[in-house]
Amino acid sequence: MFGLMLVQMSSMRDALAEALLELGSKDPKLVVLGADTSVSIKTSLFADRFPDRFFNVGIAEANMIGIAAGLALAGKIPYVSTYSAFVPGKCLDQIRNAVAYPNLDVKIVSSHGGVSVGPDGASHQTVEDVAAMRAIPHLRVVIPADAPATRVLIEESWKTPGPFYIRLSRPSVPEVYSSRPDLKVGQVxxxxxxxxxxxxxxxxxxxxxxxxxxxxxxxxxxxxxxxxxxxxxxxxxxxxxxxxxxxxxxxxxxxxxxxxxxxxxxxxxxxxxxxxxxxxxxxxxxxxxxxxxxxxxxxxxxxxxxxxxxxxxxxxx
Amino acid sequence: MEQTQIPFGMLLQKAVKIRTHILEMLAEAKSGHPGGSLSAVEILVSLYFYKMRHDPKRPAWPDRDRFVLSKGHAAPVLFATLAEAGYIPVSELKTLRKLNSRLQGHPDHRVPGVEFPGGSLGIGLSAAIGMALAGKIDKKDYRVYALLGDGELDEGETWEAAMAAPKFKLGNLTAIIDRNGIQQDGLTEQIMPMEPLAYKWKAFNWHVLEVDGFDLRQVIEALEKAENMRNRPTVIIAHTVKGKGVSFMEWDPAYHGKAPDKDTVKKLVESMRQQ
Missing domain, CATH: 3.40.50.920 (Rossmann fold)
Structure with missing residues (x-):
């Protein structure tokens, strides 16, 4: 597939931001929470467009997940997003007890997963998050391959009731898919x-x-x-x-x-x-x-x- | 809407009934947390039978006021109150903590009227903030109440939430602290000193009130003052006694998580009825 072809590289974070902007204009129930990383993850674009539906809680991940649970209990569809070292790293308890156990419509999108994060080093890389998230009942675990897949799978998570852990990567990555791949949660x-x-x-x-x-x-x-x-x-x-x-x-x-x-x-x-x-x-x-x-x-x-x-x-x- | 408010003079009677249920259900379950359930009775009575807008026939009514029991180990007081309010049959209370019962050791969504699965301490205030934010987005006038334990305040997340609620100008949020002074290992002021507690919340920009948590008039007045705050959350520090109403449990940390036996409860209930 790649052979001599020039490989298109693109950013999953851009895809996340685009997906949230599109879904946010369709669905007033969609809200976004950030923990002082929203500029880096580009959810700040959602904040600019929908300031009443974006909440920056500061560097307080546990509180962010708890607030998201409350928003979901009151009928919202919260997307929470920060680095995967901190969500789930700092809030396994809140994800388990406040989100997964009551099976709430909270979508956790963690960027900067894995070691591909790069120069920030081990404190900001994750090797354990997937195992931890996979072991929590009710929680769906999704890892898109590239930016187009990210876009589609974020939309899929919006269509599918219940909690998600969606893990993205920091660097721009080669595009595996063309513009809109036909991907369904739970189907390879x-x-x-x-x-x-x-x-x-x-x-x-x-x-x-x-x-x-x-x-x-x-x-x-x-x-x-x-x-x-x-x-x-x-x-x-x-x-x-x-x-x-x-x-x-x-x-x-x-x-x-x-x-x-x-x-x-x-x-x-x-x-x-x-x-x-x-x-x-x-x-x-x-x-x-x-x-x-x-x-x-x-x-x-x-x-x-x-x-x-x-x-x-x-x-x- | 179902009429849930009862005359002020009847509230005391409700409190006695709920205390009785708590003791009987714990004796039947042979485990559970009496101390922190008994200390919060008047707070829940003030909310569910006087202050809150709710309808036991419509637990998912979008305009209802919401109550979050963050100190989920006090599940018996919540279940007993929900039963007295008509959310679940009173006869179901004796299934507490039993296999296949809806009444889990800590409250969850199996029970109509339970708003949040409290239990792991420190999360409830955050969840209440989320509900209050949703109310603001939707321009609804419902109020959100969160009951926190004082031991629970050791949790860092409480203070993350305490910073956030004033930032978001949540006048529709009231936190109530069951200040009974005891946590599982002993006195709160020995395990992890909380004083000066009111100053801490003031410094976090909350509207702070202090009441005798067993004085229904004081509790209700404070809840009403909280409602008058437009853009600022209120915290009511309710001074209480752990194990209130059972002389040998009062001020004894051992009764944080130890159930009384059936014979003892029989005698206690008898004497409560005579009072």
């Missing part, structure tokens, strides 16, 4: 058909997976490439049928492999149709300062790492 997107193995990825790792698919094809390995943007509820039916068809899976994610996408895939495959699963992801370690691409390379999060895992998996059969 098959990006390339294959027979020898399946590569199931989420977030920025989807573009790496596609690149890996190209390389593998040159070596006569046919990889099915799947964007599993919804980690919960996982599209178990499709994933099990892909396991049946290909006989082996590589997962690719930009977070700790403990409790992430690989774990989610293993949870469904192991009981229905066990096949070998190789997990590409952060191997239970914190990140560090560095540039986006340098960090992805150092922590084993590139197409090369996926190719290596895929070849090993195929060779072992």
């Amino acid at each position: 997107k098959v990006l390339r058909e294959g027979t020898d193995l399946a590569i199931i990825a989420c977030g920025v790792m989807v573009s790496e997976a596609l690149e890996a698919g190209e390389s593998l094809a040159k070596e006569k390995i046919s990889a099915e490439i799947i964007d599993s943007h919804t980690l919960k509820p996982l599209d178990a039916d499709t994933i099990v049928s892909v396991a049946r068809k290909t006989g082996g899976i590589v997962t690719a994610e930009e977070q700790n492999i403990i409790g992430g996408l690989g774990s989610a895939v293993a949870e469904v495959v192991s009981s229905s149709y066990p096949v070998p699963i190789s997990m590409v992801g952060v191997r239970d370690t914190f990140g560090e300062s560095g540039e986006y691409k340098e960090l992805m390379a150092k922590y084993g999060l590139t197409s090369k790492d996926i190719v290596r895992a895929a070849k090993k998996l195929v060779a072992s059969r």
Whole structure:
């Protein structure tokens, strides 16, 4: 797909802001909360357009989630947004007790997920957020692959009642999709058909997976490439049928492999149709300062790492 | 709208009934939190039977006043009050804390009339702010009340919320602090000193009132003064006694979370009825 093509890069934050502006003009129930990061995340554009429906609570994430719960209880659809190091980092309790337990219509959009955050270092990177959010009942967990996917999945979250955790990345990322991909919460997107193995990825790792698919094809390995943007509820039916068809899976994610996408895939495959699963992801370690691409390379999060895992998996059969 | 306000002279009787329910339901459950339930009885009576606009037949009525029990461990006083108001049958109270009951150890949305699942301390005031903001956006005149424990004030989120409510000019929000002076491990002033409490809230730009939390007239007057504040939230520090009405529970931290046995409760209820 990428081959010699020039890859379009774009920002998930821009896509978030555009989606919120569009939904905000359609739906007066939509409100947005920020915690002193709204300029960075660009929800300040919503604040400029709809000042009566934007609330900046300052650097107080727990309070922000509690207020969002109250707004939802009074009929609003709050989107709360800050960096993923702090939401969920500083407010697991509020997400659990005030949002997920009563199953409220609160949409948590956390930007700057994973290690791709870059030079800010480990304190501002997240490897654990996905596992924590996935383990909370009622909560849907979504990680879009690029800006167009972000736009569509934010709209999907607005259409779908109940709480969401949507994780975005800081850097501009390669566009996997054209303008408006047809994505549905809870349904994977098959990006390339294959027979020898399946590569199931989420977030920025989807573009790496596609690149890996190209390389593998040159070596006569046919990889099915799947964007599993919804980690919960996982599209178990499709994933099990892909396991049946290909006989082996590589997962690719930009977070700790403990409790992430690989774990989610293993949870469904192991009981229905066990096949070998190789997990590409952060191997239970914190990140560090560095540039986006340098960090992805150092922590084993590139197409090369996926190719290596895929070849090993195929060779072992 | 259902008539929920009762004559002032009848409020005391409601308080006795609710105290009785609390003791009986805790004895039946064999666990739960009597101290902080008994200290808040008159506060809930003033709200549910005098001050608040609500309708037990329409718990989701958009124009209702809202009550958030942030100190969710006082679930028995909320359930007993909701039962007396007609949200749930009084006979259901004895299912508190039992498997498959709607009456959980801490309140949640299974019970009509419960506005917020309080329990994990520190969140309720934030949620009440959200409800009050929604009321302002929708230009509705409903009021939001949040009952906080004084031990609960140890939680940092309370103070995040305390900063936010005046910023958003929430005259439609009233926080009430059940200032009974005791938390699970002992006296609040020993565990984590809160005084000067009124000054703290004043410094956070709240309209601050202090009342005897068992004097219905004082509580109601304060609630009415709060209503007159257009653009400023009010906090009512209600001075109370933990375990109020049961001599051996009063001022004893042990009764934060220890249920009385059935025989004891029988005697207590008998003596309350005679009073």
